[in-house]
Amino acid sequence: MQIPSLHPDPNAPYPCEFAGNSIGFLKNLVNNAMICIGDFTYYHGDAVDQFQEKNVLYHYPHCGDKLVIGRFCQIANGTQFIMNGAIHPLHGVSTFPFDLFGGEWTRLGMENFQVPNKGDTHVGNDVWFGKSALIMPGINIGNGAVIAAHSVVTKDVPAYAIVAGNPARIVRMRYSDEDIRRLQEIAWWHWPIEKITRYIPDIMQGNIDQLEQAKQQEYK
Structure with missing residues (x-):
């Protein structure tokens, strides 16, 4: 007779038998060196095994930014992290990315391109992300915070704060x-x-x- 484990295996990709592959411990499903995720942090949603492609957007190697998420975070379906590759420079007259389209446009575009970078995105431990939350580049979210569904987080979130809205604002502190x-x-x-x-x-x-x-x- 097999004795049930006292706790889930942190190395199991899909730890919930009843949920099948709709809940996954992300540490075991992400293979991007620029994404670091702690034990027991899970994503509950569609295409869990494609989290790094569908939920971490504009994450280009040349930008060099990292997404760091702590332990025991709960990430609901549709939550997305926007990385620095999404930022278009604002110092010129146009924000158009001439460098993307080849020929002289690429050469001249790259010669005059100033890479905007707001730094790494850091998420603490035990953070709850509601459905379809959107996290902008370079954000720091403290331990125990709650991000309400459909919030757009444009500023750092203190530990144990509940934020909601677009842009997300502190609704109240949990403690x-x-x-x-x-x-x-x-x-x-x-x-x-x-x-x-x-x-x-x-x-x-x-x-x-x-x-x-x-x-x-x-x-x-």
Whole structure:
């Protein structure tokens, strides 16, 4: 008789038997060196195995920007990350990409092209992206944030903020400043998986005091 595992395998591409291939741990489905995704972060939607092609857009090697997503993030169907390759320069009279179309246009276009780059896109841990959220280039999203469905994120999002709208604005903070500080120090997402498993009830019920105590304890 096979004994069921106490926790899912972080190396399983499709960890939910009931969901088939509509839920996938992205770390195991992405093979782009410019995309780094932590354990247990999943995408739930269509064509999960094509996440890097269909959900990370304009990600060209010559731009050099990275998409970094932490652990335990939840990414709903249609969420997309726009990378720096989408940005057209604004310093000239025209934003037209002459360099794309060959011949003298390519030569002259590349000689006069100034690559706009807003830097890497960083997503913390335990971030929830609602359906069809859109993240613009160079954004930093803090731990525990919630991005509402169909939001367009054009500015950095603080840890444990809920943002919504186009452009996305803070609707409210999930916790007080003091509790956010405590949660950032607890950083449960970095605990050994056995310890996380043990404290799932406290994580789900928001027992910050208990989690704070647990952080100081050696897991046995």
